[in-house]
Amino acid sequence: MHPVVSVIVPCYNSEKTISQTLDSLREQTLRDFEVIVVNDGANDNSTEIIRQYQAKDPRVKRIEQKNQSLLGARNAGLSIARSELKN
Numbered sequence: 001m002h003p004v005v006s007v008i009v010p011c012y013n014s015e016k017t018i019s020q021t022l023d024s025l026r027e028q029t030l031r032d033f034e035v036i037v038v039n040d041g042a043n044d045n046s047t048e049i050i051r052q053y054q055a056k057d058p059r060v061k062r063i064e065q066k067n068q069s070l071l072g073a074r075n076a077g078l079s080i081a082r083s084e085l086k087n
Contacts, residue, residue, distance in 0.1 A: 002084070003059070005033040008077030010070050015045040022053045022060065035060045036077040041067030 007025060011018055018037070025035050037050050039062060047064070054060045063076050 002082045003032050003034045004083055005030065006077075006081035006083040007033055007035045008074055008081065009035060009037045010040055010073035010077070011037050011042060011046050011050070012040045012067065012070075012073070013042045013044045013046065015042075015049060018046055018049050019053075022050075026053075026057060033059060034082060036063065036081060037061070038063045038065065038073040038077045040065060040069070040073040 009018075009021060009025075014021075022035065022037075025033070037060065039047055039050065047062075050060070050062050054062060061080070063080065065073070065076055068076070
């Protein structure tokens, strides 16, 4: 069964904010969603932080790619989103 909502989170050197973003999503009252974090060529600790969230929550997915800009990151996330509602 597909999740109700797919949330695409572009990430580029976001180690200072990615935890807050993912915590906020996990605290939502709607539980039937997936989070697709697109690591757009970050060279900070973002990948490790995202991996920690993946280990805790199977709804968190990660895409790694070379920097392709915000639009490229959103499109990459959209390409694997499984819901009909995509944000």
